[in-house]
Amino acid sequence: MTHHSPQHAQTDFAVAHGRKQRNIDVILPDASPRSAAQAITDLFQAANHLLDEVYYRVRVCPLEALSSDPSAARPRRLVIFHGDIHQRWQLGSRERARVNQVMRVADRTAFIGGAIFLLHELERGQDLDLAIHPNFIASANECNLYASEPGASTAVSGSVHSAISSFAAPRMLIDIIAADCGRLAADGMANYLGLEGRKGPAKSRVALNLEQKSAGDTLITQSLAVMQDHIEAPLSVAELAESLSVSTRCLQRRYTRHFQRSPLSVYRALRTERAHQLLTQTDIPVRQVAVATGFGSYQNLSQHIRETYGHPPDVIRRSAFRGVAPETMRPTRFRQADGHGQPEQRVM
Numbered sequence: 001m002t003h004h005s006p007q008h009a010q011t012d013f014a015v016a017h018g019r020k021q022r023n024i025d026v027i028l029p030d031a032s033p034r035s036a037a038q039a040i041t042d043l044f045q046a047a048n049h050l051l052d053e054v055y056y057r058v059r060v061c062p063l064e065a066l067s068s069d070p071s072a073a074r075p076r077r078l079v080i081f082h083g084d085i086h087q088r089w090q091l092g093s094r095e096r097a098r099v100n101q102v103m104r105v106a107d108r109t110a111f112i113g114g115a116i117f118l119l120h121e122l123e124r125g126q127d128l129d130l131a132i133h134p135n136f137i138a139s140a141n142e143c144n145l146y147a148s149e150p151g152a153s154t155a156v157s158g159s160v161h162s163a164i165s166s167f168a169a170p171r172m173l174i175d176i177i178a179a180d181c182g183r184l185a186a187d188g189m190a191n192y193l194g195l196e197g198r199k200g201p202a203k204s205r206v207a208l209n210l211e212q213k214s215a216g217d218t219l220i221t222q223s224l225a226v227m228q229d230h231i232e233a234p235l236s237v238a239e240l241a242e243s244l245s246v247s248t249r250c251l252q253r254r255y256t257r258h259f260q261r262s263p264l265s266v267y268r269a270l271r272t273e274r275a276h277q278l279l280t281q282t283d284i285p286v287r288q289v290a291v292a293t294g295f296g297s298y299q300n301l302s303q304h305i306r307e308t309y310g311h312p313p314d315v316i317r318r319s320a321f322r323g324v325a326p327e328t329m330r331p332t333r334f335r336q337a338d339g340h341g342q343p344e345q346r347v348m
Contacts, residue, residue, distance in 0.1 A: 019052065019053065019055040020053065020054050020055070021054070021055050021057055022054050022055070022056050022057070022077075022078065022180060023077045023078070024040075024044060024056050024057065024058040024078050024080065025061070025077065026041070026058065026059070026060045026080045027062065027079060027081050027082065027102070028060065028063075028082050029082075029083065029089060030062045030063070032062075032084075034060050036084075037082055039166060039169065039170065040060075040080065040082070040169060040173065041058050041060065043170055043173050044056040044058050044173070045058075047177055047181075047189060050205060050208060050209070051177070051181050051185055053180065053182075054177075054180045054181055063095060063098055063099065063102075077106050077107055078106065078108045078110065078176065079102055079103065079108075079109050079110070080110040080111075080112065081099075081109070081110070081111050081115035081118055082115060082166070082169075083111070083113035083114035083116070083117075084114055084166070085114065085133045085135055085165045086114070086135070087114055088114040088117040089114045089115045090121065096121055096122065099118055100122060107159065108159045108160075108161065109161070110160070110161040110162065110163070110173075110176070111161070111162045111163075112162070112163050112164075112168075112169050112172075113164065114133075114136060116131075116145060116162055117136075117140070117143065119145060119160075120140075120143035120144070120145055125143075125145045126144045126145075128157040129146070129147075129148035129149075129157040130145055130147060130148060130155050130160075130162045131147065131152050131162040131163050131164045131168065131172075132145065132146075132162075132164060133164040133165055152164075154168055154171050154172040156175060161175065161176060170190075170195050171195065174186050174187070174189070174190045177189065184215065184216045185212045192208050204228060204270060204273055206266075206269050206270050206273045207224045207225075207228060207270065210224060210266065214259075219244065219246065219250075219251070220255070220258060222244055223240060223244055223251065223263065224266075224270070226240060227263075227266070227270050228270060231270065231271055231274050231292075231293055232292050232293065232294055233294060234271065234294040237262075240263060240267075251263055268304060271293045271294050271295065271304075272293070272305060272308050274293050275289050275292075275293040275295065275301055275304075275305060275313070276305065276308075276309060276316065278292060278293070279313055279317045279320065280316060281320070286298060286301070286313045289301065298313070
């Protein structure tokens with residue numbers, strides 16, 4: 001039976017917002033539980049949540065179910081063969097035909113653990129650089145499958161990606177996401193999720209999104225970091241510019257160019273995001289949350305929380321404690337006027 005990811009329910013939302021769709025098929029050996037692919041589905045769900053360029057539609061199934069599916073020839077398709085580190089994935093004659101069919105219609109393929117031996121069975125792996133688990137080195141060499149470099153946990157050779165194990169797979173997937181969305185976005189996402197990536201402090205979701213939109217503008221990145229370091233006692237725009245050794249006018253122009261927003265409007269968004277985190281993840285009294293995020297009073301906090309999340313702080317706090325996270329509480333846009341007369345634009 002085919003196992004469908006919960007992401008299918010979100011497809012119409014993604015298409016309506018103009019995101020490019022990528023189809024991901026995760027194929028498991030027949031004896032493997034669906035949970036074996038949970039880390040992969042979680043990572044692509046995170047990409048859908050954090051990145052604006054692409055929407056990933058994921059499904060998980062055994063080989064037999066996928067190849068008999070009438071939608072097997074979906075466009076823009078990555079097929080991931082998910083093996084383990086204990087045994088090589090071998091095929092019968094009927095299964096060999098199915099894998100050949102799947103690979104013919106895939107734009108990209110990826111192999112995890114013992115799944116690399118599928119390449120040998122199909123006589124496709126002789127000229128590829130692969131990531132091979134130490135458990136399989138000897139038998140892989142006998143099959144004319146070779147590691148890209150000693151000790152490498154992931155490899156890419158043309159449209160073929162590989163990872164030595166499910167634990168190395170996230171790094172491989174980040175490289176795949178980089179091909180779709182750019183290295184800056186992929187490394188920022190890896191950093192946000194705590195995966196190996198570009199070094200630096202973890203970013204807020206708002207900051208991550210804005211850095212992507214600015215294409216890595218150094219001044220934007222540095223200013224966002226300063227803002228996040230001064231959430232409780234916000235700096236004025238003049239103080240922020242002075243800390244970055246630029247003029248206030250220069251900073252204002254840079255934000256207008258990239259976001260049609262002022263630095264002050266962005267600063268409020270970062271503080272509102274932090275307030276929401278404190279409301280949903282701690283039991284700090286709501287009025288103290290207002291102080292801790294530089295809003296000073298409950299009234300100011302409530303105004304910005306309602307504008308961004310659609311509900312007052314008390315409702316968000318109660319919902320969080322009940323384990324409820326309504327879709328209407330997801331931040332969607334800046335709604336504060338910034339003095340430039342520009343239309344509101346989505347930033348998260």
